[in-house]
Amino acid sequence: MKKIGVALLGLGNIGSGVMKVLQENGELIKCREGMEIEVKRILVRNLKKKRSVEVDPALLTDDFNQIINDGSIDIIAEFMGGEMPAFTYISEALKRGKSVITANKEVIAKHWDELEEEAKRSGAGLYFEASVAGGIPIIKPLRRSLQANRILTLMGIINGTTNFILTRMSEEGRTFEDVLSEAQRRGYAEPDPTADIEGYDARYKLSILSTLCFRNRVRVDNIYCEGIRGVAADDIKYAKELGFGIKLLAIAKKLNGKIEARVHPTFIPLSHPLYAVRDSYNAIFIKGDMVGDIMFYGRGAGDLPTASAIVSDIVTAGQNNGAHHSFRLEVEKPEIEDNWIDEYYMRLVVLDKPGVLAEIAGIFGRHNVSLDTVMQKQRDHDHATIIFITHEAREKWIHEALEEIKRSPAVISVESLIRVER
Amino acid sequence: MKKIGVALLGLGNIGSGVMKVLQENGELIKCREGMEIEVKRILVRNLKKKRSVEVDPALLTDDFNQIINDGSIDIIAEFMGGEMPAFTYISEALKRGKSVITANKEVIAKHWDELEEEAKRSGAGLYFEASVAGGIPIIKPLRRSLQANRILTLMGIINGTTNFILTRMSEEGRTFEDVLSEAQRRGYAEPDPTADIEGYDARYKLSILSTLCFRNRVRVDNIYCEGIRGVAADDIKYAKELGFGIKLLAIAKKLNGKIEARVHPTFIPLSHPLYAVRDSYNAIFIKGDMVGDIMFYGRGAGDLPTASAIVSDIVTAGQNNGAHHSFRLEVEKPEIEDNWIDEYYMRLVVLDKPGVLAEIAGIFGRHNVSLDTVMQKQRDHDHATIIFITHEAREKWIHEALEEIKRSPAVISVESLIRVER
Numbered sequence: 001m002k003k004i005g006v007a008l009l010g011l012g013n014i015g016s017g018v019m020k021v022l023q024e025n026g027e028l029i030k031c032r033e034g035m036e037i038e039v040k041r042i043l044v045r046n047l048k049k050k051r052s053v054e055v056d057p058a059l060l061t062d063d064f065n066q067i068i069n070d071g072s073i074d075i076i077a078e079f080m081g082g083e084m085p086a087f088t089y090i091s092e093a094l095k096r097g098k099s100v101i102t103a104n105k106e107v108i109a110k111h112w113d114e115l116e117e118e119a120k121r122s123g124a125g126l127y128f129e130a131s132v133a134g135g136i137p138i139i140k141p142l143r144r145s146l147q148a149n150r151i152l153t154l155m156g157i158i159n160g161t162t163n164f165i166l167t168r169m170s171e172e173g174r175t176f177e178d179v180l181s182e183a184q185r186r187g188y189a190e191p192d193p194t195a196d197i198e199g200y201d202a203r204y205k206l207s208i209l210s211t212l213c214f215r216n217r218v219r220v221d222n223i224y225c226e227g228i229r230g231v232a233a234d235d236i237k238y239a240k241e242l243g244f245g246i247k248l249l250a251i252a253k254k255l256n257g258k259i260e261a262r263v264h265p266t267f268i269p270l271s272h273p274l275y276a277v278r279d280s281y282n283a284i285f286i287k288g289d290m291v292g293d294i295m296f297y298g299r300g301a302g303d304l305p306t307a308s309a310i311v312s313d314i315v316t317a318g319q320n321n322g323a324h325h326s327f328r329l330e331v332e333k334p335e336i337e338d339n340w341i342d343e344y345y346m347r348l349v350v351l352d353k354p355g356v357l358a359e360i361a362g363i364f365g366r367h368n369v370s371l372d373t374v375m376q377k378q379r380d381h382d383h384a385t386i387i388f389i390t391h392e393a394r395e396k397w398i399h400e401a402l403e404e405i406k407r408s409p410a411v412i413s414v415e416s417l418i419r420v421e422r
Numbered sequence: 423m424k425k426i427g428v429a430l431l432g433l434g435n436i437g438s439g440v441m442k443v444l445q446e447n448g449e450l451i452k453c454r455e456g457m458e459i460e461v462k463r464i465l466v467r468n469l470k471k472k473r474s475v476e477v478d479p480a481l482l483t484d485d486f487n488q489i490i491n492d493g494s495i496d497i498i499a500e501f502m503g504g505e506m507p508a509f510t511y512i513s514e515a516l517k518r519g520k521s522v523i524t525a526n527k528e529v530i531a532k533h534w535d536e537l538e539e540e541a542k543r544s545g546a547g548l549y550f551e552a553s554v555a556g557g558i559p560i561i562k563p564l565r566r567s568l569q570a571n572r573i574l575t576l577m578g579i580i581n582g583t584t585n586f587i588l589t590r591m592s593e594e595g596r597t598f599e600d601v602l603s604e605a606q607r608r609g610y611a612e613p614d615p616t617a618d619i620e621g622y623d624a625r626y627k628l629s630i631l632s633t634l635c636f637r638n639r640v641r642v643d644n645i646y647c648e649g650i651r652g653v654a655a656d657d658i659k660y661a662k663e664l665g666f667g668i669k670l671l672a673i674a675k676k677l678n679g680k681i682e683a684r685v686h687p688t689f690i691p692l693s694h695p696l697y698a699v700r701d702s703y704n705a706i707f708i709k710g711d712m713v714g715d716i717m718f719y720g721r722g723a724g725d726l727p728t729a730s731a732i733v734s735d736i737v738t739a740g741q742n743n744g745a746h747h748s749f750r751l752e753v754e755k756p757e758i759e760d761n762w763i764d765e766y767y768m769r770l771v772v773l774d775k776p777g778v779l780a781e782i783a784g785i786f787g788r789h790n791v792s793l794d795t796v797m798q799k800q801r802d803h804d805h806a807t808i809i810f811i812t813h814e815a816r817e818k819w820i821h822e823a824l825e826e827i828k829r830s831p832a833v834i835s836v837e838s839l840i841r842v843e844r
Contacts, residue, residue, distance in 0.1 A: 017712075021570050021712050024711075024712075025570055025571070025572060025711070025712065028572060029569060029570060031750065031752065032569055032637065032750055033569060034750075129567070135712070135713035135714065135716065136716060137559075137563045137567030137568070137716075140562075140563070140566060140567050141559045141562070141563055141567070144562060144566070144734070144738065145551070145559030145562050145563070145731070145734050146559070146730070146734065147451060147454055147455060147733075147734055147737055148443050148447055148451060148729075148730050148733035148734055148737070149447070149730055150447060150450060215454065271698075271700065272698075273695075273698050273699070273703075273719055275698065276693075276694075276695050276697065276698035277695065278693065281695075281715075283717075288557075288730065289446075289447070290443050290446075290447065290557070290726045290727065290729060290730040290733075291557035291720060291721065291726070291727045291730040291731075292557065292720065292721045292724070292726070292727050293703075293719075293720060293721065294557065294558060294559075294718075294719065294720035294721070295705075295717070295718075295719035295720065296716075296717075296718060296719075297695055297715075297716065297717035297718075297719065298713060298714065298715060298716035298717065299713065299714045299715065299716070302714070304712045304713070304714070305712065305713050305714050307570075307712060308568070308570050308571055308710065308712040308713040309567070309713075311569075311570035311712075312566070312567050312568065312569055312570055315569055315570070316566065328453065328454055328456075330453065
């Protein structure tokens, strides 16, 4: 029986999950894969801390050198989170020919190039299925099942916290602040929820996914990012009336050789499979030139789902005897499109008097923006709310039109601007 | 550059799709995978037939011996359909050490054991991603991404024709016969639709999927099978009122060491991700002990989606140099549970007079069946329609109760019995 020596970096939530999977299903993996996974060392910050899983205290160390210099360790699995010192450890491990499994989206999004180079040089393997969408198999299917396709579009719900918040707002008619504070009380959202709410978490993951899809390096700063703080209960209500739901989508497309990548709240039709992705679930919807539409759905976070992906990567690395399956880029620096084409939903508050609508429609027209839907909603004293959905238009035309619209004395405020995908 | 010599068996819909994928994306695959796939021969029945793809006529042959004896052919990809002669050709190819890719669900469902043995003996590879759910990656994710999980449940929409019919019935309030004849006119359903409508197609696929999930051989005749011919427009209407949709599901579960596997129309909640799988799309929903709920969605048929899976398998086989990754069963002959536990929807027509409901409820009670929902629907002269949904009950209790209910003089007919999954 093949034996694989593994060191774990981290024994928090995910590390404990990995221990639990190995303890409960280790025998099953042995029988299925003919491979015994043996945890040799576990790097922790605090040797004395009480742990939620049963672990032989002799395995614990707070010294990375004891791991990197241990010849019986073939694979290092990292889930400490954060850029440093995780990046240093991963890099060092690859240099020394140890294969690395990581759940660290930030390290992969920022340092994939360098790590890929290290892996190529030493021949060690680099695996990161758990860095995106937790337990959902997506990295391996993209690389090993969809390789005959040119990927055209990717749309993902890849942040569970924001999807939970938007689902509760939509199904219970509540406000963002209300649901956020409940989510925080119940531990579904961090005490500082910025990384989730503002879309930064999704942006790291989209950088990894879009680089994989298009085989072009899409860097974090290539990705437009807008969070869900501005999504009002009213927008969700009007969206439904128009046959849409609002989701925080991570979107990447390749059109005419240019890549666009963006994270923002998005209208999608109620009949779209992504709309049915509720609460903290994640899903990645992909359009390939041959396979057509395809979607992967599941738990995007959590100890055991994430551990499922990590242990799978450990098995794969063990089967490959550390051999690195190198990832070929098609173009090193792709052209990034920031003036993309979309449809747009807008909610304006205007003076309720004749001629206002004509004036606004005229401004849109002068900026090349044609309107698909116009609805006058509630009236309040001398104010009226107007909803627009445009036909396809360039991002810049919309912003230029809105600048001019804002200057009109008849316009009180532009309350919302939300992109529409179908 | 590695060169892989491939022979195609069949140049119909799928074979033409494979040629198209190789012609359009062959360069891309070369660049990504460092591998050139060269089609050496194509087996056809009729050498003179006009083809929808451009193919060098010198590649065509109607003699399998020219393929099996050609040393430059490493891989044989089969998509002739039907059990014979496909099984003979596949078996022969494996014997001679040529790796096989097949889209043939019937051959795999019936002969997997023998073919697996051949592959093990000769060391050739056997791949069949395209045999289930067309372009959706499911075989490889089950084997290569979810290997750390004990699979508890699988529920699949794995027949596009029936899902198309049920979607149209549900969304347009039409009858089964009406939608079926439209589907036939438009080529979405076969002139003889029996294999789809009666669930036989889904049963082959479920045999393959459940064998993979549970690592126990689940044979075609282990699977209960009921088609959609009996689903009435009224059932769909009442289902919706109760918060459910009706789908033809292929279901497999492993409980207390016993496996149950069944294909039948099923009530699922409108909020279930499988409900959002519309028209001819397929999806496979899996519950693993570690990963939790997970779903794979996409095109379950069609030339290009299926070809996407086949070409992916060709690439994998090429990378493995033909090495067979053998599939270990846990138990050769699993115990099959046919008296499973479910909830049940029933629609009865009864005499509209006092005491009837009490009588029926009494019969259910005597057979251990407790009721969750009882609704009296339309009245028609002296007849009334009554809808029941039960709590969890054993399949046999329900049938025994219904036998007794049918004998009551107050009961005109039992119109429907549909199982409910949540």
